[in-house]
Amino acid sequence: MTPTTTIVQGPEISDFFDVRSLLSEDEQAIQDAVARFVDDRVLPIIADAFEEHRFPSELVSELAEMGLLGCNLEGYDCAGLSHVCYGVVNQELERGDAGIRSFVSVQGSLCMYPIHAFGSEEQKERWLPQMAAGEVIGCFGLTEADGGSDPGAMTTTAKKDGDDWILNGSKAWITNGTIADLAIVWATTEDGVRGFLVEKEMPGYTTREVEHKFSLRASITSELFFDNVRLPDSSMLPNVKGLSGPLGCLTQARYGIAWGAVGSALACFTEVLEYAKVRVLFGRPLSHTQTAQRRLADMSRRITTAQLLALQLGRMKDEGTLHHSQVSMAKWNNVRMALDVARDARDLLGASGISVEFCPIRHMLNLESVITYEGTETIHELVVGRELTGASAF
Ligand code: TGC
Ligand code: FAD
Numbered sequence: 001m002t003p004t005t006t007i008v009q010g011p012e013i014s015d016f017f018d019v020r021s022l023l024s025e026d027e028q029a030i031q032d033a034v035a036r037f038v039d040d041r042v043l044p045i046i047a048d049a050f051e052e053h054r055f056p057s058e059l060v061s062e063l064a065e066m067g068l069l070g071c072n073l074e075g076y077d078c079a080g081l082s083h084v085c086y087g088v089v090n091q092e093l094e095r096g097d098a099g100i101r102s103f104v105s106v107q108g109s110l111c112m113y114p115i116h117a118f119g120s121e122e123q124k125e126r127w128l129p130q131m132a133a134g135e136v137i138g139c140f141g142l143t144e145a146d147g148g149s150d151p152g153a154m155t156t157t158a159k160k161d162g163d164d165w166i167l168n169g170s171k172a173w174i175t176n177g178t179i180a181d182l183a184i185v186w187a188t189t190e191d192g193v194r195g196f197l198v199e200k201e202m203p204g205y206t207t208r209e210v211e212h213k214f215s216l217r218a219s220i221t222s223e224l225f226f227d228n229v230r231l232p233d234s235s236m237l238p239n240v241k242g243l244s245g246p247l248g249c250l251t252q253a254r255y256g257i258a259w260g261a262v263g264s265a266l267a268c269f270t271e272v273l274e275y276a277k278v279r280v281l282f283g284r285p286l287s288h289t290q291t292a293q294r295r296l297a298d299m300s301r302r303i304t305t306a307q308l309l310a311l312q313l314g315r316m317k318d319e320g321t322l323h324h325s326q327v328s329m330a331k332w333n334n335v336r337m338a339l340d341v342a343r344d345a346r347d348l349l350g351a352s353g354i355s356v357e358f359c360p361i362r363h364m365l366n367l368e369s370v371i372t373y374e375g376t377e378t379i380h381e382l383v384v385g386r387e388l389t390g391a392s393a394f
Contacts, residue, residue: 013273014266016300019307023088030085034092037066042096047356049218053211055099056218057179064134068093068104070112076128078112084314087259091310094260095267098366099219101260106175107131109252111138111184114195117248118240123197127182139180141171141198141224142246148173149379150394151186152243156226158187158196158236165189165236167196167204167229173373177222178207184237185224186246195237195245204229215369251324254374255317258330259310261338262303264367268338268345268360269299275349275358286348295348299341306334325387332380339367 012018020028041059049056063069067079072086081089086108094101112131115123130136142151156169167187177183183198183205198205210221237245273296276287286292313330316322342364346353349360356362371377379394386392 013300014270014303015307016304017308019304019311022311023084027082027085027088030081031088031092033066034068034089035095037062038092038096038100042093042100046097046100046218047359047362050097050099050362051217051356053213053217055103055179055220059100060103060134060137063100063104064132067132068108069132069134070108070116070128073108073112073116073128076116076124077132078116078128079132082314083255083317084311086256087310087314090256090260091263091266093263095263097218097362098260098264098370099216101256101263102175102216102219105253105256105260106140107134107138109256110140110249111182113252114140114184114237114240114245114249115197118195118237118245120234120238122234123237127197131182136181137176137179138182138184139174139176139222139224140246140249141174141177141183141185142250143171143173145170145172149376151246152193154186154188154193156185156187158189158194158231160190161230163233165196165231165233167198167226167231169226171224173210174222174224175373176220177224178209179220180207183224184249185226192242193245194241196231197235197237198226198229198231199235202229202231215365217365247324250374251327254327254331255313255322257370257374258306258313258327258334261331261334261367261370262306262310264363264370265299265303265306265338265341268342268363269296269303271359272296272299272345272348275352279350292348295344299344302337302341306337309333323387325383328375328380328383331374332377332384335367335371336377339364339371342367 045056068089071079071081072083074080090101115127144154158165158167181200185196185198186193204227206225208223276292277285279286309330342360345360346364349358352358354361382393
């Protein structure tokens with residue numbers, strides 16, 4: 001009998017272990033829809049937006065129409081997608097640019113999530129549908145100038161005055177700050193840390209944009225100032241007290257970043273792989289040299305492990321078994337992976353690698369923020385270290 005030979009096709013370049021086959025049909029369909037949006041609407045404009053230091057706000061209504069704002073929340077006109085779906089959305093958006101993914105992260109995970117999880121029914125009904133529609137833009141004010149890693153040391157205060165609260169202080173490095181209609185602001189009170197909904201036009205509330213950034217140039221970063229801002233009691237988030245409130249929001253956003261970083265890395269890797277095939281040096285394509293192949297293989301290995309890590313993280317989140325230290329390890333691993341891939345891709349491009357016409361330098365510069373915000377790499381190492389040893393080294 002003649003033995004039959006099965007011809008197995010080689011792996012897909014950007015998905016070496018066929019992680020996509022582990023996604024459901026719905027998850028694949030959402031990935032495809034967001035990928036099309038990124039190819040058609042983000043990639044044609046993003047290099048210019050980055051160079052011009054401009055957030056492409058014209059995309060907000062399209063992101064909303066696609067149901068991407070707060071898409072893993074239930075009810076209140078939110079799409080109610082799974083956390084894995086939210087993950088693939090973040091991955092595709094960041095394949096375009098971390099600035100676009102940041103906008104969606106802040107709106108959904110840092111602003112809509114706390115209202116959804118900790119807000120009164122009135123707050124949810126008033127704000128969430130408008131935020132899902134992109135009619136109200138949010139920002140999240142936790143970091144202060146004197147040390148973002150230690151938010152427990154915040155000096156912004158809210159003091160009771162009759163039925164109202166009086167808010168004083170400032171916040172630094174706040175995404176979307178100057179364009180936000182609504183700020184979720186965390187402040188110390190006599191009763192511990194509480195969250196407040198501060199509206200743009202409230203007297204005493206001002207914002208200022210951070211200029212001259214060399215990272216996340218297609219995203220808005222701002223300072224927020226509160227000078228005796230009078231807030232009605234109804235603007236406080238009633239169902240959370242203490243640092244676990246803002247830290248719980250960070251877990252949601254860090255989860256999305258663990259996926260998003262894979263998108264940045266894929267964009268750099270696929271571009272430099274094509275370049276290496278056509279760049280002829282010493283009489284042969286760069287891709288035919290052992291060193292270039294080792295570097296490309298190493299990028300692919302790192303991306304593949306990050307893809308699998310992100311998917312398992314998402315499945316655990318959907319099952320409700322995820323611990324925040326696992327999110328810390330994934331954010332740390334995947335952002336470090338993406339930054340290393342982007343830097344190496346930039347180098348393989350030679351001088352062309354310093355031009356914004358190729359994406360690695362843009363992603364590399366963005367990732368210098370991503371590795372700092374939502375908990376620096378060191379903070380996540382120490383969170384994992386604390387989980388392993390039971391001793392806090394902060
Ligand atoms: P610690 O004692 O550890 O915790 C206080 C309470 O919070 C609970 N908790 C968490 N809950 C949910 N998720 C987490 N990730 C949590 N981490 C801690 C904890 O169980 C405890 O609860 P309870 O009920 O016992 O009170 O607090 P600590 O003061 O020791 O701080 C720990 C540390 C250093 C890990 C924390 O402060 C931290 O994560 N620091 C980093 C701050 C940070 O990430 N800031 C990000 C600001 S927002 C941002 O960057 C947005 S960028 C957005 C974009 O553009 O995409
Ligand atoms: P620091 O806390 O001063 O840290 C400085 C260095 O010390 C870091 O290398 C850190 O790893 C290290 N370090 C800290 N603690 C320890 C320790 N115990 N042991 C050893 N080393 C340590 N914040 C918001 O609230 N909302 C936002 O929307 C937001 N958007 C941002 C957008 C951008 C573009 C950027 C860059 C930041 C944003 N941030 C935002 C702020 C961000 O979360 C903080 O920058 C971050 O948490 C780090 O705080 P820091 O910059 O004050 O650094």
